[in-house]
Amino acid sequence: MEIQQKRTNRPLVLISVMLAMFVGAVEATIVTTAMPSIAADLGGFSRYSWIFSAYMLMSTVTVLIYGKLADLFGRKPILFIGMAIFLIGSILCGFAVTMEQLIGYRFLQGLGAGAVMPIATTIVGDIYTTEERAKIQGYLSSVWGISAVSGPVIGGMLVQYLNWKFVFWVNVPLGVLAILGIYLFLHEPVREKKVSIDYKGAILLTTSLSVILYWLVEGGHSFSRQSIYSFALVGIGIVLFAIFVRVEKTVAEPMMPFSIWKNPVILYANLVSMTTGVILIGISSYLPTFVTGVMEQPAIIAGFTLTSMSIGWPIASSIAGHLLIRYGTFRVSFVGGLSLIIGTGLFVLMNAESGPWWAALASFFVGIGMGLTSTSFIVTIQGAVVHEQRGSATAANMFMRNLGNTVGAAIFGAVLNGSLLYQFNKQQSDFQVDDINLLLTASSREALPASELHSLQTTLDISLQWVYLSVALFALLSLLLILRIPRGKGYHHDNN
Numbered sequence: 192m193e194i195q196q197k198r199t200n201r202p203l204v205l206i207s208v209m210l211a212m213f214v215g216a217v218e219a220t221i222v223t224t225a226m227p228s229i230a231a232d233l234g235g236f237s238r239y240s241w242i243f244s245a246y247m248l249m250s251t252v253t254v255l256i257y258g259k260l261a262d263l264f265g266r267k268p269i270l271f272i273g274m275a276i277f278l279i280g281s282i283l284c285g286f287a288v289t290m291e292q293l294i295g296y297r298f299l300q301g302l303g304a305g306a307v308m309p310i311a312t313t314i315v316g317d318i319y320t321t322e323e324r325a326k327i328q329g330y331l332s333s334v335w336g337i338s339a340v341s342g343p344v345i346g347g348m349l350v351q352y353l354n355w356k357f358v359f360w361v362n363v364p365l366g367v368l369a370i371l372g373i374y375l376f377l378h379e380p381v382r383e384k385k386v387s388i389d390y391k392g393a394i395l396l397t398t399s400l401s402v403i404l405y406w407l408v409e410g411g412h413s414f415s416r417q418s419i420y421s422f423a424l425v426g427i428g429i430v431l432f433a434i435f436v437r438v439e440k441t442v443a444e445p446m447m448p449f450s451i452w453k454n455p456v457i458l459y460a461n462l463v464s465m466t467t468g469v470i471l472i473g474i475s476s477y478l479p480t481f482v483t484g485v486m487e488q489p490a491i492i493a494g495f496t497l498t499s500m501s502i503g504w505p506i507a508s509s510i511a512g513h514l515l516i517r518y519g520t521f522r523v524s525f526v527g528g529l530s531l532i533i534g535t536g537l538f539v540l541m542n543a544e545s546g547p548w549w550a551a552l553a554s555f556f557v558g559i560g561m562g563l564t565s566t567s568f569i570v571t572i573q574g575a576v577v578h579e580q581r582g583s584a585t586a587a588n589m590f591m592r593n594l595g596n597t598v599g600a601a602i603f604g605a606v607l608n609g610s611l612l613y614q615f616n617k618q619q620s621d622f623q624v625d626d627i628n629l630l631l632t633a634s635s636r637e638a639l640p641a642s643e644l645h646s647l648q649t650t651l652d653i654s655l656q657w658v659y660l661s662v663a664l665f666a667l668l669s670l671l672l673i674l675r676i677p678r679g680k681g682y683h684h685d686n687n
């Protein structure tokens with residue numbers, strides 16, 4: 192007797208998936224506006240950066256593992272486990288009474304968040320054909336834009352009118368709604384094959400990436416990059432990753448199927464995702480500092496210059512879906528690469544007199560580049576692998592972008608601090624890197640003597656120029672990698 196397979200309600204699943212993605216994406220931005228209140232309430236300002244690092248580290252490390260588990264056991268159960276861990280972490284974050292507790296709960300939140308993005312994107316890859324997927328990915332990409340704009344606003348309002356705890360608790364009803372929608376309306380085919388889990392690979396991958404990411408995040412802060420401790424961390428991370436690669440070549444169900452990287456479309460799409468991840472963190476981290484500190488604009492204007500990236504991104508993502516079907520991956524991503532070069536080039540040419548509109552225009556071009564490349568890559572990668580590898584392939588692409596974010600944060604932090612120290616030494620001034628904080632509010636700028644204000648602003652301007660030049664080099668590298676993508680559509684499989 193044949194069991195009737197229930198039909199998936201695609202529009203309602205799509206809405207649920209977008210809600211799940213919004214909860215995961217907004218978590219990265221909603222906390223930023225609440226951080227001063229959290230630090231004032233809990234103390235422990237020295238551990239401030241770990242509130243972000245803990246979440247980023249765990250969600251980056253686990254993304255590949257969740258992608259593989261979704262291929263083995265189905266998308267629904269693994270997404271539900273991830274969302275449940277994320278929501279428990281969110282509830283606990285609101286109950287934290289010390290900074291150390293909050294960091295611990297952020298690790299838990301990140302542990303669950305690693306499942307949300309790749310599996311939500313993979314579900315869309317499963318239920319839509321390649322042609323439909325190209326258009327639908329535009330909607331998914333717009334979630335990033337909406338969360339980037341609304342996160343700080345929602346966070347600010349919750350802190351002002353309620354309490355910082357609600358910044359974490361607001362996730363819970365939205366997350367539960369997303370789980371319910373996917374549970375009720377997504378019906379996957381029954382899986383009958385036996386599965387073998389690559390526990391050794393999972394442990395080696397998690398440990399090696401944790402060590403390397405810890406070195407990237409904390410190097411230059413907690414310990415010197417030139418110290419024996421630093422070299423030991425790098426060595427351990429590389430050795431463990433090398434063992435992981437060897438293990439993956441021998442097991443039946445590898446955690447990371449390296450065979451998919453042999454496809455040149457996937458290889459170069461993932462490499463470009465990493466370089467664009469570097470660009471994204473460079474601009475989103477340091478543009479507000481330039482607009483506030485050098486241009487002397489209020490925080491709301493600084494926010495607007497970044498928001499224009501979040502406007503360009505979803506517009507380009509939606510257009511990319513239509514262009515992909517007609518012109519193929521190479522041409523669409525090539526135009527995206529050119530847009531990244533125009534945007535980062537405008538940042539290099541920007542100075543104190545340029546004004547916030549210049550910064551917003553540069554940001555908009557970068558957003559266009561991000562939208563065109565990210566949508567092209569996800570759609571193409573999902574079309575280039577069989578159904579059984581789609582979760583792993585999607586997760587690998589997101590992992591590379593997350594890795595780019597982490598690597599970028601380390602590189603640009605080192606470039607900025609190094610340049611600031613060099614300029615202060617050259618001027619033989621007594622300023623320290625932390626004195627740059629004096630430029631970030633109107634009241635502290637007014638309290639400075641004119642000569643000191645000018646000296647600090649000039650130093651920050653020059654130092655951020657080096658950051659933007661570094662960002663522009665990554666845009667150039669992105670375009671060179673895009674040139675290696677094979678011409679044509681790049682789709683090989685589509686067995687929904």
